[in-house]
Amino acid sequence: MQSCLELIKKVDVVPYPHETGYTEFRQSVYSLISHDGFFQLGYMLLPVVNALEAYPQFFEISALNNTIRFHPSLDTIEAREQALEIIGNTWRSATLFETLYGWRNEKYTIFSQDRKPYFHLERAMCPLFGVVMYGVHINGYMKLPNGEYRLWVPRRAADKPTYPGMLDNTVAGGLGYPYGPLETCFKECYEEAGLRKEYVSKKLSSCGVVSYLYQVKPGDYFSEAGLIQPEVEYVYDLEMDPDVIPHPVDHESEDFKLMSIPEIEERLLLGEFKGNCAAIIVDFMIRHSIITPEEEQDFIEITNRLHRFLPFPLRTL
Amino acid sequence: MQSCLELIKKVDVVPYPHETGYTEFRQSVYSLISHDGFFQLGYMLLPVVNALEAYPQFFEISALNNTIRFHPSLDTIEAREQALEIIGNTWRSATLFETLYGWRNEKYTIFSQDRKPYFHLERAMCPLFGVVMYGVHINGYMKLPNGEYRLWVPRRAADKPTYPGMLDNTVAGGLGYPYGPLETCFKECYEEAGLRKEYVSKKLSSCGVVSYLYQVKPGDYFSEAGLIQPEVEYVYDLEMDPDVIPHPVDHESEDFKLMSIPEIEERLLLGEFKGNCAAIIVDFMIRHSIITPEEEQDFIEITNRLHRFLPFPLRTL
Structure with a gap:
């Protein structure tokens, strides 16, 4: 009980800034950053960040700052969605992550700082990007x-x-x-x-x-x-x-x-x-x-x- | 409108850890710390901290860490309340802070980490200690x-x-x-x-x-x-x-x-x-x-x- x-x-579950364990959390997870560097979209884990090392044209990874940033060239919603579709299809075929077994063919909307859709993403992919x-x-x-x-x-x-x-x-x-x-x-x-x-x-x-x-x-x-x-x-x-x-x-x-x-x-x-x-x-x-x-x-x-x-x-x- | x-x-009003202005806030305010150093009780401003420099037997101030700590000897609720009463009476007589003009003769309870009353404090004093x-x-x-x-x-x-x-x-x-x-x-x-x-x-x-x-x-x-x-x-x-x-x-x-x-x-x-x-x-x-x-x-x-x-x-x- x-x-x-x-x-x-x-x-x-995740500790708040004033709680024990917050420093470990911040030092362990990566912040997903927008292509312009202006805002963060989610918290990502190392296994996913590592899998994105294969896509330097889409993501810039900084182990020093614990950040993974959309490539500056992905400056339109279409470009970002195209990149994410390529990645998603590859990972799904390769059965790289268990969470993708639950593929839904349903999109969620992720928002930008200026309050517009920043990209839409397959529901099963969302936990991988921590959005x-x-x-x-x-x-x-x-x-x-x-x-x-x-x-x-x-x-x-x-x-x-x-x-x-x-x-x-x-x-x-x-x-x-x-x-x-x-x-x-x-x-x-x-x-x-x-x-x-x-x-x-x-x-x-x-x-x-x-x-x-x-x-x-x-x-x-x-x-x-x-x-x-x-x-x-x-x-x-x-x-x-x-x-x-x-x-x-x-x-x-x-x-x-x-x-x-x-x-x-x-x-x-x-x-x-x-x-x-x-x-x-x-x-x-x-x-x-x-x-x-x-x-x-x-x-x-x-x-x-x-x-x-x-x-x-x-x-x- | x-x-x-x-x-x-x-x-x-105060910025959240992920918002602009949080660092300035944290660097400007003092954390009020319990006598045993185990938990923080409030956020205090420099004018109040400065006024407490006159009471080294009651408070230990660290400008380096931005902390002001109850003296380790104040290890009972009675000792803490006695100290705060001396300070409150002195400040009130000296009309040191405007907020004390609203003296109420009403006590608020401040809690400790182990969920017991840590001290009771005159209502008008509370904003000075940021509790x-x-x-x-x-x-x-x-x-x-x-x-x-x-x-x-x-x-x-x-x-x-x-x-x-x-x-x-x-x-x-x-x-x-x-x-x-x-x-x-x-x-x-x-x-x-x-x-x-x-x-x-x-x-x-x-x-x-x-x-x-x-x-x-x-x-x-x-x-x-x-x-x-x-x-x-x-x-x-x-x-x-x-x-x-x-x-x-x-x-x-x-x-x-x-x-x-x-x-x-x-x-x-x-x-x-x-x-x-x-x-x-x-x-x-x-x-x-x-x-x-x-x-x-x-x-x-x-x-x-x-x-x-x-x-x-x-x-x-």
Whole structure:
């Protein structure tokens, strides 16, 4: 059994500048720098940087400064995407990185300092370059007349490539290009829970973002298991009616179960939820006065860690 | 007219480690260090550090490391409080710092790394030592049947020493020792808005914290106007009934006005709200789907800056 803070630290993994381990982190990872040298886009690990040594026409590597920079000649979005496509196709054919087994044919957008798309990148490639990934997470809930909450919780299919069999948020999905957060909500609500846009648009409420710096294997900066994953999840509450039962359409999950807060708390602390979904539920419980400063000793640190300010240009409209 | 992000940056002022100006900040301010050298408690400015040179029996100053450390002999809470009382009384009599004109005879608690009170300090002294101050902020609101929100907004009395005449949150107050957040809510709701505990306890909902690193005069690290103020505000929503009209009991504010969201937005961007109260209202508007990622281009950065992780031990139960 773990504490709520321990749960959050499994998602917001990388040390902060004032914490033990930050110096080791900074000395071990490479900053991915824009072609003009003006901003950083992500944190990369040595195995990936080493693999990019084969492409001096695309990337300039400085072991002295721990930086890997887009070649100055890659000064258009088209040039950058062409370079990344060549690299991605080669790595995928060569099965160089396990993370590429999950190739999706879905693009994520990476933003520049001047708030424009800097390049689009295959979703499975993003963790290799350590760039920010965006998604939506939706808590489908009911508030009973006595004030108690119930949440609709699906279990991920046993054959899903990532986190099979774990508990999940009611609906969640990545922000694939060219969809915005709300469009992604409508799309995923139908695919994952059979909820139609007409219903969802009346019941959905935007509630902020949860952001964090994730690693599958904490503190490992030298193997693929330690890839740095900066993530921003747009958070939504969906207040549902008793007669609406979510059901999987795309078979990404097994059946949904309507859970009480005590049941969710128990399963959270037992580690049955996928990590970032646990964080999203904790955020829900904080916003809805279920976790309070009178009872949770780590209330402040939990809230702070759920909203990490990532040191990269962030998505705009 | 300013943007919503500009509004937040007036409260969360000090640069983050990845931002321009951070190095200058770190090189200009002193870290206040515990007697055992194990943790930092606050950020102090040179005028205050210089004034403490007169007390070598209480503080060890290192200009080389930009640190000021409690003397190792101050190894009990009583010893530290005795030292701080001598210093405070002397400075107050000598009118050494303007901030001490606002002496309150109210103590704030400063916490240690092992989560115990490290010392209690007169509220007016806290900004001089740059330690974390805690408070509660309450949004009293109604949601109309058509989905529109109304917020109860008071104006601060014209003769208040700080921020006279500015708009405020419905109820707000510092966490004076020995009160916890909820007790402080009940106390302040009565004093500031005439709302009794019996009513408030049924309607109040804890919704998280807002935290930030404030300076009255941004970027000034060498005068009293630039004192570094780390703050954590416990945030509450108070859903109110149409027939309950808040009214000042302690005359800290003028009359309350029930404002629509468009009116609040206009007054926010015109700078009529006290800075941190504006931040608390923005947090409310994010949580209630009034500010959304579809319309606010700085949605992510605003949410992150509202929840800054302060590099000091934080309050626990």
